[in-house]
Amino acid sequence: MVISLFITxxxxxxxxxxxxxxxxxxxxxxxxxxxxxAQTCCGQMHYNTGYRHDSYDLLRQFLKVFADxxxxxxxxxxxxxxxxxxxxxxxxxxxxxxxxxQVEAILPRVFEFxxxxxxxxxxxxxxxxxxxxxxxxxxxxxLRSLHIGTKPAELLKQVKGLTLLELPDAxxxxxxxxxxxxxxxxxxxxxxxxxxxxxxGTKAEACTGADNSCLMHIGGALSRQRTGVRTIHLAEIxxxxxxxx
Numbered sequence: 001m002v003i004s005l006f007i008t009x010x011x012x013x014x015x016x017x018x019x020x021x022x023x024x025x026x027x028x029x030x031x032x033x034x035x036x037x038a039q040t041c042c043g044q045m046h047y048n049t050g051y052r053h054d055s056y057d058l059l060r061q062f063l064k065v066f067a068d069x070x071x072x073x074x075x076x077x078x079x080x081x082x083x084x085x086x087x088x089x090x091x092x093x094x095x096x097x098x099x100x101x102q103v104e105a106i107l108p109r110v111f112e113f114x115x116x117x118x119x120x121x122x123x124x125x126x127x128x129x130x131x132x133x134x135x136x137x138x139x140x141x142x143l144r145s146l147h148i149g150t151k152p153a154e155l156l157k158q159v160k161g162l163t164l165l166e167l168p169d170a171x172x173x174x175x176x177x178x179x180x181x182x183x184x185x186x187x188x189x190x191x192x193x194x195x196x197x198x199x200x201g202t203k204a205e206a207c208t209g210a211d212n213s214c215l216m217h218i219g220g221a222l223s224r225q226r227t228g229v230r231t232i233h234l235a236e237i238x239x240x241x242x243x244x245x
Contacts, residue, residue, distance in 0.1 A: 001031045001032070001070065001071060001121075002031070002032045002033075002034060002070050002071070003026055003031050003032070003033050003034070003070070003071045003072075003073055003116070004033075004034050004035075004036060004066055004069040004070070004071065004072045004073070005019060005022060005023065005033055005034070005035050005072075005073055005074075006039055006042075006062075006066070006072050006073065006074040006079070006110075007019045007035070007039070007074070007075075008042070008074065008075070008076040008078075008079050008212070009041050009045070010076070010212045010213050010216070011075065011076070011212055014212070014216065015212045015216075015233065017233075017236060018075050018212055018233045018235050018236060019075065020239075021075075021233065021235040021236040021238065021239035022073065022075050022113055022235045022239075024239040025117075025126050025128075025235060025238045025239050026073070028126065028127060029121065029123060029126060031121075036065050036066065036069075038061070038064075038065045039061075039062070039065050039066070040058055040061050040062070041058050042058065042062065042074075042079040042082045042083060043055035043056075043058035043059055043062075043082065044078065044079060044082040044086075044178070045178065045179070046058065047082070047086055047090070048178060048179065049179055052093075055090065056090060056094060059087060059090050059091075059099075059103075060099070062083075063099070063102045063103070063106060066106060066109075067102070067106070069106075069109060070109070071109055071111065071116070071120065072106075072109055072110045072111065073111050073112075073113055073116045074110065074111070074112060074113070075112075075113045075210070075212075075233065075234075075235050076112070076210070076211050076212070076213075077112050077139050077141040077142035077145070077146050077148065077210050077211050078139065078141045078178075078211050078213060080110060080111070080112040080115075080141075080146060081141040081142075081145035081146055083107060083110055084107060084110070084145065084146070085145055087103045087107065088100070088103055088104070088107075090103075091103045112142070112146055112148060112210060113210065113234065113235055114148055114151040114152045114155055114210060114234065115146070115148055115151060117151075117155060117238075118151045118154060118155065119151075124154050124155055124157075124158045125158040126155070126158070126238050127241065128158075128159040128160065128162075128237060128238045128239070128240055128241065129159065129160045129161050129240060129241050129242040130159050130160075130161055130162045130237045130240045131160075131161030131162070132161070132162060132163075132205045132206055133162075133163045133165055133202075133203065133204045133205045133206070134156065134162055134163070134164055134165065134204055134205065134206045134207070134208055134237070135164070135165045135166070135167045135199060135202040135204040135206075135207050135208070136152055136153055136156060136164065136167060136170070136207075136208055136209065137167060137170070137174060137195070137199070137207055137208070137209040137214060137215070137218065138152070138170055138171070138209065138210075139174075139209060139210060139211040139213075139214045140173050140177070141211065142209075142210050142211065143171060148210070152208075152209070152210055152234050155234065155238060156208070156234070156237065159237060159238070159240075160242075162237070165202040165203070165204045166202070167198055167199065167202060167207075168198045168201060168202075169194070169195075169198050170198075172191075172194065172195065172198075173191055173195075174191065174192055174195045174214045174217050174218055175187070175188040175189065175190070175191030175192040175195065175217065176188065176192075176213055176214050176216075176217035178213070181217065192217060192218070192221055193221075195218060196218070196221050196222065196225070196227075199218065199222070199229065200227060200229065204229065205229065205230070206229065206230050206231065206232050207219075207222070207229060207230075207231050207232075208231070208232050208233065208234050208237055209231075209233070209234060210233070210234050212233055215231040215232070215233060216231075218231055219231035
C-alpha cells in the first residue's frame, strides 16, 4: 500500500523524529510511504483563533495536494480531529458543493497513526522493542473527538521489553489546548501540575502519547523540575527495535 504522510506543524518545526518514526514503522510493515512536498498545515490554529479566510485557503491546499492519495496518515489526533470535525463545516460555510464533495471523499482516507495501524492495517505488533516503563497520556482530541480508545495502549502492550503503567485520571486534560495555554496561563499551569503528579506517581521512565503538542507541554514541566522522566511520541516507541535500543 502507498501511504501519504501528512506531517503536523509541530512535528515539522520541533519534532521531526516523529515523522521519521512513522515512516520507519510503515516501511518495516512492507508499505511505501510518500511525502508530498506541497503540503502545508491543516489550518487548526487559524480556524480556532478567528482567521477563517486563511484556514479556508489551507483546506483547499490540503484537498489539492492529497486528492488522489490512497491513504493519508497523520501522527496527531489534534490535526485529524480538525479535519473530521471542522472541514465539513468549513465547506458548508463556504457554500461550495464541489468543495463539500471533495471533503466527503477524502475524510474516509485520513487516519491518525494508531487508527491506521489497528483499524486499517490490522496490526498491533509492529516488531518494536523498548525496554522501559512507560505511562500513556491520551489527548483530549484523541479521547473526545476521534474516540481512538485503547488503540495506543494495545500497540504499546505488544512492544517487547515495555512495561505499561496505568496513568491515574488519564481522561483529564494536560492544560495545553493550543492557544489556551497562552491565553489562560494560570489555569493551564494548574492543570499541568495535576497531570505531572499523576505521571510522576506511576514511577514510569517515560510518558508517551499520540500528540506532540501535549507531550511538549508535559515534557517541558518534567524537564524544568529535573524529574528525569522523558516524553516520547508513540511512533518513536513503535519504531524502536532491539538493534536501535
